[in-house]
Amino acid sequence: MEKIMQQALPLGTSDFRSLRINNEIYVDKTDLVFRLAQHRGKIFLARPRRFGKSLLVSTFESLFKNGLTHFQGLAIENKWEDKTYAVARLDFSSLKTFKSLEQFQTAFHSLLLSAFIPLGFKFNSDNKDLLFIDQLKMWLSSLPASSIVLLIDEYDAPLTNHLDDPEVFNTIRDCLGEFYTAVKQYEGCLRFFFMTGITKFSNTSIFSAFNNLQDISLDVQFGSLLGYTEEEISHCFSSYLDSAAHELKLSKEKLLELLREQYDGFSFDRQARTHVYCPWSVLNFFAKPSEGFQNYWYTSGGQPTVLMKYLTSHALKSPTVYDEPVLVSLSDLGASRQYDEISIEALLTQAGYLTIKEQVGGDYVRLGYPNEEVSRSMAQLYASELLRGQNLVQSGVPILAKILTSETPETVVDYFNRALTSIDYVRYPVDSEAACRAYLQVLLIGAALVPRVEVHNAFGRSDMEVEVNGRHWVFEFKYARSSNETDRLLKEAIVQVQSNHYGKTTDNKELIRVALVFSAEQRRFVAWESV
Structure with missing residues (x-):
């Protein structure tokens, strides 16, 4: 019964009006929304994906278009006294994919038309002497001062999708730049301008066109x-x-x-x-x-x-x-x-x-x-980079948890070697004990495990420890630059594990301690022993 009475979670909801009508939970940010919206500002906000940028844009849209209709009980309700405005909202994420530059320009113009026609813009496609952007300029110039609100969500989406193709990138940038320049030229018609994105690239032209754009991305109050x-x-x-x-x-x-x-x-x-x-x-x-x-x-x-x-x-x-x-x-x-x-x-x-x-x-x-x-997530990104061109499954990384749960140290060392062999050695050489430990740490985290490095106790610190189900593994690494060092380094590692009592504080888990020696010449672990 309790779950039936709960307000619904706003999972995947990016429309403020819909969220409020359907009685989904809204975490009230309207005190900060008011702080931004009360002024005639031009504002930019950068945030990572999945942080609610689109919902914020939709909140501004609802406020300026419908007033306090959907803001009952929120912090802004007793503060907002402004009138309603014509609102143009542009979601540039819809412009990410296209088959040709002509198709992009058509889609971009279509997006502008769908936003501005309800506000009174009339495009005459039969007038070949006036380009689309010039007709838009004429309309913007005719608008009263502070009469419209312009909201742009994910401004950088069309560009970031084509960073690997400079020609396409530059063409899109120039196309968008014409629009930004037009808005800048007739910005007197704007009551409020708000734009979101992930990145802040100077070669998108938006920041040069709007030289008075306020970037609140690192602002303490927001x-x-x-x-x-x-x-x-x-x-x-x-x-x-x-x-x-x-x-x-x-x-x-x-x-x-x-x-x-x-x-x-x-x-x-x-x-x-x-x-x-x-x-x-x-x-x-x-x-x-x-x-x-x-x-x-x-x-x-x-x-x-x-x-x-x-x-x-x-x-x-x-x-x-x-x-x-x-x-x-x-x-x-x-x-x-x-x-x-x-x-x-x-x-x-x-x-x-x-x-x-x-x-x-x-x-x-x-x-x-x-x-x-x-x-x-960072470890997964590193794992993908380390094994670039290699399949993680073939490298045995995703099943490391299963191996560490039930297999012998010999099998674990074998899988470590398989993973290290798969690393792009030119870009990421295993050239030290620290590199060996770090690469395995990243691969273990990429396999959804939680390894700890340089684990301290009263006697010293182990190189790496990881708990998997009922087992507690302790690994001590040594790096042999030549083959004649292997036996000596293995003995050193064994003595270090034993004398420093690595892992001995673990309760109710099977303790497995392994000393390993990595060979610079063979690029793999060539000696190991359970301690």
Whole structure:
């Protein structure tokens, strides 16, 4: 009966009006919406996929078009006193795929017509002397001051889909640039302009056309504009928290702790004052809590086109720095840059893989993974890069969990060798003990496991440990640059494991400790022993 009385989850709902009419849960962001909408502004917001950008655009659309009709009981209700406006909403994600440039231009013009004809624009296709864009300019110039609202969602979608084809990219950019320039030229007719995207590329022309565009992507006061704070989850999803805790046989406090570790930690303000949960992951968890804390990020939001296209011609940094924090300047994160000039750190932050952990000095921030889900997603991305051209199944990576659960150390070492052999050795050479450990760590995380590296106890620190079902594995790695070092290094590893009592604090699990030696000459583990 309790579930019947619950408000429905807004999973997959990006239309504000529909969400409110159907009594789905709305996490009230209208105090911040009011703060933006009360002024005659031109605003840009960058956020990763699956954070609710489209719902936010739809919220502005409903507010300006219908006033407070669908805002009863929300924070803005007693603040908003403005009239209604003609609203043009453009979703550029509909322009991602086309067979020819002519088809793109036709689709783009069709999108503009569908948005502007209801506002009074009349295009005369028989007038061959006036181009489409010129007719649009004439209409814009005729509009009263501050009379229309223009909302653009996913402005960068048509471009990022063609980053690997400069000719097509430039043609699309020029086509879009004509439109942006027209709007800029007659911007006096705009009451409000709001645009979203993932990236901020200078060669899209939007940022040069709108030189007075306010970028709030790193603004401290709007850090929680998208995403759920923990307070919002506790307040708006209380019954779902209770249901999930009951289903998983956890206390509500423990459930929140696990939710925090898995899906929280995104910080979008330059001072890292606020952090939010990924809405998509939280909603999917509440929809099916019996399935546990799944990785909803990688398959739905963690492979944005812009990042995957970038990686076809750029390499990730070595997995040896997988766990290391990254220091970057805020100017690098916030600046609009040419596509081929953007840093991998800035792009990973825009895509949601990295987030701001803390401000360091005036213009620098430390970046890191926001949570366990994204950390695993990053490992999957690294695994795909490490094994580029190889099939993960053929490499044995996805079944490592099964192997570690029931097989012998010999079989595990064999699978490690198969995985390491599959790595693109030219781009990612195993040239040190740290590289060997880091690559296996990434491959294990890519197999949905949670390895820990440099695990400390009172006597020392082991190289890598991982728990799988009822087993606790401890691995100690050594790197032999020549074959005559192998026996000595294996003995050193065995003594190190034994004398430092690695893994001995584990309770109620089968402890399996393995010393391994990797050969630089043979590019594989050539000696190992259970300890």
